Amino acid sequence: MTTTAAHIVEVAIPLPLEGHFHYLVPEPLVPRALPGTRVLVPFGRRKLTGYLLGSAPAAAGELKEILDVLDEAPLFTPDELEFYRWIANYYLHPLGEVIKMALPAGINLVSRYRCETAEDGTPVIREFLAGGRNVRLERFYAALPDPPVKPRGKGLEILEYLEYLRESDESAEVSGADLRARFGPCTPQLNRLVELRAVRTAEHEVYRDPFKTQIFGKDQALELNEEQKAAHGRIAEALRAGSFAPFLLHGVTGSGKTEVYLQSIAVALELQRTALVLVPEIALTPQLVGRFKRRFSCGIAVLHSGLSDGERYDEWRRIRRGEAQIVIGARSALFAPLSDIGIIVVDEEHEGSYKQSEGVRYNARDLALVRGKQAGAAVVLGSATPLITSFYAARQGRLGYLKLPNRVRELPMPATQLLDVRGKKGLTFLPELVQAIEENLDVGGQTLLFLNRRGFATYLVCEDCGHVMRCPNCEVTLTYHRGKGRHICHYCDYSLPAPSVCPTCKGKEITLLGRGTERVEEEVQERFPLARVARMDRDSTKGKGGHARVLKALEDGSVDILIGTQMIAKGHDFPGVTLVGVISADASLNLPDFRSSERTFQLVTQVMGRAGRGDRPGRVLVQTLAPEHYALSHAVAHDYEGFYDQEIAFREEVGYPPFAHLAALTFSGIDSRQTEQSAQEAARLLRKIKGEVRLRVEILGPVTAPLGKVRGRYRWQILVKGRERSELHRVLFHLRGSFSHPSTIRLVIDVDPVEML
DNA sequence: AGCACGCCGACT
């Protein structure tokens, strides 16, 4: 046995590189070089932070030595590492980058170079390390007994205050920031007090608490109805059993899902376990955090991308130290360093915002199941309109199915009606909708008008030659935004000033076809001049608080009619809304995406759910060119089962399996001669698939010819959106004849992990 | 990702 063998470690580097690297650990660092710590390593001619994975048995070649161990204690546990490895493997992403993404931002050291001028005037390049931890230290003050001398003036006031505190608590300390808040600027006085030995001082780490100044009241568990009790009972039973148990909580809008979450979490806490709650958007966290703070007296941490690096790091440390038992946040909260998780809630599990689409591409809804499995936790996927995938998994018995078919407090579901707009294309509102809005205004109810198209006109046609204005990059039609006075591409943000001349015939007459929210807002104002009208979409809510401002106006009743895009469909609870009008349900129905029916059903159901949540019943009118489409007919009938049955049948028929989030293509055991054939077959299949496709391409075997950008890699993945389909064809083209020996190419698609657990 | 090495075009 050699002594050095034990001192070889495996290190993951946060760079887009396959594989890990091995280093020697110098003797003095051995006790500190634990798995889960960050280490500073020489890498090429740079110094980088890597993550120590564990000891390695032996390694070939010359090894470099670790320069330093950067942490006193591991940042991640073996369990967490296992989770990171799962992610790296599933999403084909380097482990080092996965770990970096999972840990709070801004704590890594990297070498940088700086040009300095030496004393003799010659420039020198100095290497230094940038980045690093981000702990806030604050100075605390406490009175000492029997001060030898007392100052006068403000100094005396401060001293008397500190002495007063000391009487009730020997160890009472006050931060400099608190003293300055109380006494105004007083740094010189404080320094003087320390100098006089009347006050002692110490530095402590402090947390930056995003909710510090808010005061929360207390509330109590609400009475559950029968279905809520049944759902809660099954979750509680699973928690007591203590093993992995995934559930789909299918509760109609307004059915009280949150109360089920709260009471289930209470059970987990009683069992001394912790809880993780994921919400789709930052905008929804404050509302929910308030509700949790009123209900629970334990530590609650919040994690989302709206926090500063410092705040996030502080919340992370609180969680790691076990000072928070509940974590609430957006998708990145999935990586909260909670120990012994008992329950993971994924609220509005159907929301697309659970997908991370930059860097490590992951879906927090999927990974919640994986983390839950590893932790032996209950995982509750909650939604009024679950993913087809989830519903299918529930049917197959892979997810426990918990149903809340009724609204709480015996509120009825809104009365709904489809309005056929065929042959009435010029009208924004059919007479029935106009009348319903008038009636609703008369009785003082609020109205939501939903249209999933921003801007003023969505289709710009030249009167003279019929040319349609399109984006030169994306081929999509340009949308006219009256507010900005520009023609804008909603795909890439390319824009032209308006009014524009026709690019082909230089004609000046451009007809504005198609309606966006801007035009609907204008029409509503013309038609209902006395109504107070507001608009909510990406354009009208730009900047911080824009979103909250519109919602506040709706809440306090200063808006009668709100026009908006899907933003208005999301989980807000406004008791004053009694009428919902869908201007056109067709925009989302005709998107080139194999999930357009699913999306439309979800969107229409969600927006319908905003109606009648208060004391008065709600009414919904849906205008469409396709009233017999099953997504719409089932939505307005509140017939979930019917819709899911039909959609699952459709998926099976067209070959988009209902257990896959994306479409599936698998090619295995292909040798060089079959490659061309398979590329052609893949291209043919891909033409049939609409929407987004993520392909994992694995080549097992030697690659002998250049493969464009992917040369030298044996595994990679490509995400292909509709308009990038040609990019995939290019890659597949490159695959042809690239293998001198029989190889295996597998093109695999994302499958819901619940199918694999 | 960086950073070096290397091999060709337009510059003081």
Add this chain to the structure above:
DNA sequence: GTCGGCGTGCTC
């Protein structure tokens, strides 16, 4: 003559 363009290759 060399400065710098980015193609290619490597990092324990």
